[in-house]
Structures are given as structure tokens and as C-alpha cells.
Amino acid sequence: MTRAAAAYAQDTYYLAMTEDGAVTRVEAGGPGAHWAPGTQILWRYRENGGPRFHIARPVTVVEDTEDLLAVWMAPGTECVRPVLADGTPVHAEPLESRYTKPRTVRRDRWFGTGVLKLARPGEPWSVWLFWEPGWRFKNWYVNLEEPLVRWSGGVDSEDHFLDICVYPDRSWEWRDEDEFAQAQRAGLMDARQAEGVRLAGRSAVESIRAWEAPFSAGWQHWRPDPSWPVPPLPDDWNRTAAHLTT
Numbered sequence: 001m002t003r004a005a006a007a008y009a010q011d012t013y014y015l016a017m018t019e020d021g022a023v024t025r026v027e028a029g030g031p032g033a034h035w036a037p038g039t040q041i042l043w044r045y046r047e048n049g050g051p052r053f054h055i056a057r058p059v060t061v062v063e064d065t066e067d068l069l070a071v072w073m074a075p076g077t078e079c080v081r082p083v084l085a086d087g088t089p090v091h092a093e094p095l096e097s098r099y100t101k102p103r104t105v106r107r108d109r110w111f112g113t114g115v116l117k118l119a120r121p122g123e124p125w126s127v128w129l130f131w132e133p134g135w136r137f138k139n140w141y142v143n144l145e146e147p148l149v150r151w152s153g154g155v156d157s158e159d160h161f162l163d164i165c166v167y168p169d170r171s172w173e174w175r176d177e178d179e180f181a182q183a184q185r186a187g188l189m190d191a192r193q194a195e196g197v198r199l200a201g202r203s204a205v206e207s208i209r210a211w212e213a214p215f216s217a218g219w220q221h222w223r224p225d226p227s228w229p230v231p232p233l234p235d236d237w238n239r240t241a242a243h244l245t246t
Contacts, residue, residue, distance in 0.1 A: 034064040040231035042154030043071060043117065045145070047082070047103070048188040053156070053238045054105050056080040058231035059117065062222070066121070068214075069148070069155070072224050073115045078233040080105050095178060099186035107233065116222060118214045119155070122147050124200040126157075127214050129222075137220040140166040141175075142204050144197055153239070160189070160197045164204055166215060172208050174201070 035041060038060060045055035057079045059071035082090055085102040093101060113133060119126040126148070128141040142164035148155040162180040166172045180197070183189050189197070208215060 035061040037061055037063060038225070038228060039064075041071065042234070042237060043073070044154060044156045044237070046156065046158045048099075048158060048161075048183065054080070054082040054103065055159075056233065056237040057110070058233050059154075060224070060228050060231055062116070062224075069119045069121075070219075071117050072228070073110060073117065074224065074228070074230045075110060075112065075114050077110045077230055079108055079110055080233065080237055081108050082106075095182050098179075099183055099188055114224065116219060118219065119148050124160075124197075125204050129219055131220075135223070137168060139168070140215060142166065142201075142208075144200055144204070153234075160200075162197055162201055164201065164208070166208055168220075170208075170211060170215075172205070 040058060040060055043057045043059050044053045046052065047054040057073055058077055059073045062070040062072050064070070082103050083106045084090065084093055085104050087106070090098060090103070113131045116129040117126055118129070124147050125142050125144045128143060130138040130141060132138050144160040144162045144164075145157045146160070148157050160180075161176055161183045163175040164172055165175050180189075180194070184191070184194050
């Protein structure tokens with residue numbers, strides 16, 4: 001874990017809704033048993049500023065060690081994603097009202113090429129790998145987020161809006177800075193948390209500039225086991241955080 005990640009993670013928690021409807025504070029970073037390659041789990045995100053889950057993606061474990069969790073989200077995977085209450089896609093709504101209008105969730109499918117997701121314990125970001133059709137590598141994507149919390153059926157986090165795109169020529173750029181700023185104006189992130197996200201982003205940039213793992217680890221040449229089925233989305237995809245291991 002980087003120094004910035006450690007400083008950020010030690011004060012990280014989230015609000016979770018228990019089975020009786022009560023909201024409780026849950027500390028991040030609890031330990032959990034490792035999953036064998038081929039295990040199907042859920043990769044979920046809570047809504048920003050709330051206890052409910054609004055993103056759930058079934059994935060297949062590629063590798064799970066003390067140092068790294070790698071999972072594969074296959075093309076055609078049924079997922080849960082947020083939409084506005086009237087069904088409007090979130091990114092179709094003007095930025096000024098994107099985070100203030102009521103939302104719901106919708107089942108949908110991942111229609112792009114598959115995504116390989118890599119996360120190190122306690123680190124406030126995960127790194128996603130994208131390919132064009134025909135396995136032509138496109139880019140790495142650093143998704144700034146709360147450190148993943150493990151539970152019996154998968155991992156949970158909360159997205160932090162700001163991201164970094166890294167290209168095969170080692171160039172990089174910040175992404176979604178407008179959304180990051182708007183989320184703060186909408187009250188979804190206070191100044192202290194926003195500074196923590198910026199600190200995490202700068203730490204990630206240091207890793208990119210030094211060309212450290214996972215960028216240097218050759219994951220762009222990885223391919224999924226063709227025998228792996230596409231994981232189904234379970235009916236209880238939004239099961240409560242009371243099941244988290246601590």
C-alpha cells in the first residue's frame with residue numbers, strides 16, 4: 001500500500017443499511033478469505049452519500065492474493081446501474097442537475113468488450129483494463145474510490161468521481177474533473193474528503209510516472225479462460241452490509 005493510500009484508508013468508513021432498516025457506520029478494510037480463480041463474486045458500489053447499492057457487477061476471480069485482487073467482467077454480463085427516476089440515463093442529464101434529481105436502479109447488460117479489474121488491498125483506487133474488439137489493447141483506467149471492503153460474496157466500494165486514463169504510450173490524463181467539482185457543489189463530498197481524493201489521485205500519478213505495477217505487470221496480454229461462464233446477477237445483489245466480514 002502506498003503512503004497516501006495508507007493515510008487515506010485508516011480514516012475510511014461508510015454508512016450501511018442493516019436488515020432492520022437502521023443505518024450504521026462500518027469500518028473499511030476488514031479481512032476476508034481469498035477466493036480461488038474462477039469463483040464468481042459481486043463488485044458493488046454504494047450510492048454517494050447514501051447506504052444503498054446502485055451498481056452491482058458479477059465478475060469472475062482471476063487472482064486473489066495478499067497483494068492483489070484481479071477479476072474479469074465478461075461481455076454481456078447482467079449488471080445493475082443507476083438511472084434517474086424517470087428512466088433517463090445519468091450521463092444524459094445536464095451536469096448541473098445530475099446529482100440532485102431522484103434516482104433508481106435498472107438491470108442492464110455490459111455490451112462493451114470485457115473489463116479486467118485490478119485492486120490492491122487498502123488502496124483508494126482500482127485499475128481497469130479495456131480492449132477494442134479483437135483484443136487490441138485500448139487503455140488502463142484508474143478509478144478513484146474507497147478502498148474495497150471484502151465480504152462473503154464480493155467487494156464493496158464508493159466511487160469518487162475523479163479518474164485517470166492511462167494509454168499504451170504511457171501518457172495519461174485526468175478524467176471527469178467536471179463531475180468531481182459538481183459532486184462537491186451538490187454536497188456529495190465535503191472539502192476534507194475531496195482533498196483526500198486529490199491526494200489519492202496524485203499518489204496514483206506517481207505510480208504511473210514511475211511505471212510501477214500494475215501498469216508494468218503485463219496484464220494487457222492476459223486473456224480469460226474460455227471455459228468460464230458469464231456469472232449471473234443474483235436476485236439478492238443488494239444484500240445488506242450486515243454480511244460483511246470484519
